[in-house]
Amino acid sequence: MRRLLPLLLLSLAACGAEPATTAPPPTTTTAAPYVRTPLDCSKLTVTALTVEPGIGYIFGTHAEWLPKGQYIRIRVAITNTDNTFHTTRPTDYQLDDAADHPHQTSVDAMEIKRQPNEITIGAGNRLEMDLWYDIPLDTTAKLLRDNTCTTTIPLPG
Template sequence: MRRLMLLLALPLVACGAPEPESAPIPASTSFARTPEDCSELAITALEVQPGVANLFGTHAELLPKGQFVRVRIAITNTGNRVHDTRSEDYQLVDTAAAGHRMSIDAMRVKRQLSDLEIGAGNRLELDLWYDLPVGAIPRELRDTVCASTIAFPGR
């Protein structure tokens, strides 16, 4: 019986199914946040969690070079059109005034978005992950595109 099933399935495998035609991939455009994006996106830091010793995700575990810092933010689109932003545009500034870029590895392990599109009147919350040296104390976020700062809660 097994041989009969194989013989019946063989012509189907040999012929193969025709491949569906795929749509052409659009050319990528460079990201550029406009002054209108800056004026209509309200960013609020909701929570700061320094000293995270390791991260666990669905498919990976990650140890920091120093300490992980999680910053939970809310981005509210106060305008009437869709606005774009990127999580990598927000640097963490410590008490020594040093700026730290977001940890791409930590963001991937925690499956956080990098390119964000926020609809009119919508609010989006996400975690930004940073890998700071041991002993560094987070002070605020700096929006590198809009040249503004986002204060942490309680400061």
């Protein structure tokens, strides 16, 4: 045992005697946030297909939620008329009510209904999806507005 003690101390001292090397910090790649261009605006056609107002609650596979006012579901068709892909986001579309107040998509409803946060539409493809809004009970939907392209989308009916 006494013979092993100097070897143990020597090995501990040798470990501490090595120069400390620090690993370089990991390189992080940050993707630039997506920005729609005027070309995207001219190549994506958005059409409101149906409007379903007065929804009192929503439920999905993992949650149930009550609105602050009423949920409105707007089914839209987004068509890419270009020969390459284009990307859009549901948050680009706001709902204007009868009192001309703007409403953004409801994050809670969009997540519960598992609607995508960003959509890439292939060349010549058409995509249908639901946009969910939480608006006051005493108003109705007037029109859909594309904030990025500064265009208006008429609602059916």
